[in-house]
Amino acid sequence: xxxxxxxxxxxxxxxxxxxxxxxxxxxxxxxxxxxxxxxxxxxxxxxxxxxxxxxxxxxxxxxxxxxxxxxxxxxxxxxxxxxxxxxxxxxxxxxxxxxxxxxxxxxxxxxx
Amino acid sequence: xxxxxxxxxxxxxxxxxxxxxxxxxxxxxxxxxxxxxxxxxxxxxxxxxxxxxxxxxxxxxxxxxxxxxxxxxxxxxxxxxxxxxxxxxxxxxxxxxxxxxxxxxxxxxx
Numbered sequence: 001x002x003x004x005x006x007x008x009x010x011x012x013x014x015x016x017x018x019x020x021x022x023x024x025x026x027x028x029x030x031x032x033x034x035x036x037x038x039x040x041x042x043x044x045x046x047x048x049x050x051x052x053x054x055x056x057x058x059x060x061x062x063x064x065x066x067x068x069x070x071x072x073x074x075x076x077x078x079x080x081x082x083x084x085x086x087x088x089x090x091x092x093x094x095x096x097x098x099x100x101x102x103x104x105x106x107x108x109x110x111x112x
Numbered sequence: 113x114x115x116x117x118x119x120x121x122x123x124x125x126x127x128x129x130x131x132x133x134x135x136x137x138x139x140x141x142x143x144x145x146x147x148x149x150x151x152x153x154x155x156x157x158x159x160x161x162x163x164x165x166x167x168x169x170x171x172x173x174x175x176x177x178x179x180x181x182x183x184x185x186x187x188x189x190x191x192x193x194x195x196x197x198x199x200x201x202x203x204x205x206x207x208x209x210x211x212x213x214x215x216x217x218x219x220x221x222x
Contacts, residue, residue, distance in 0.1 A: 004154070033209065033210070035212075041214075041215075042200065042212050042213065042214045042215050043155070043200070043212040045209050045210070045211075048209045056209060059209075091154050091155075093154075100145050100157050100160050101157075101210060102157065103147075103154030103155045103156070104154050105152070105153050105154045106153075106154050
């Protein structure tokens with residue numbers, strides 16, 4: 001498709017397990033962003049990739065969170081040793097340089 | 113750090129009414145973006161503003177870039193049930209990452 005694609009759309013896992021969330025950005029977009037949205041809340045910035053530059057990781061809430069972007073395209077957000085407070089919707093967005101971001105529909109993560 | 117404050121936090125209106133919401137910043141922004149988020153989906157870009165004083169329309173939606181560069185307004189005319197959702201303002205922070213407002217939740221009653 002032409003939009004940002006995220007998978008899985010829903011993920012339920014037990015506390016303490018690791019999870020991987022995937023984002024396929026719009027083809028040709030050099031910038032990729034991850035956000036977290038708790039129920040009924042706004043968007044919390046997590047991490048930002050721009051081309052080959054070092055990622056801006058300033059929003060990652062703890063060292064249990066990490067993200068990679070391979071080949072300048074697909075990105076994976078990994079959460080290790082998940083906690084209940086990690087339950088949220090994780091949104092990915094991509095953009096061309098200095099252009100508005102386009103969002104995927106998110107991954108709804110539930111930690112039991 | 114930079115913050116965006118949106119008001120009102122929520123609105124409950126009758127179908128056909130006009131809606132107005134705003135967003136204010138503690139610092140100057142050079143771009144203002146307005147997004148709408150439907151339940152279970154990601155935010156979708158409605159309007160982008162790039163110039164102080166700019167007034168831009170998208171159908172029944174009109175947004176303005178405040179002359180001080182510290183605020184922006186979004187108006188929806190003749191609301192319909194599908195306008196229901198959360199409206200977010202956003203602007204680029206000190207780096208390239210967007211700062212989002214806290215959102216205005218709109219409910220439209222028939």
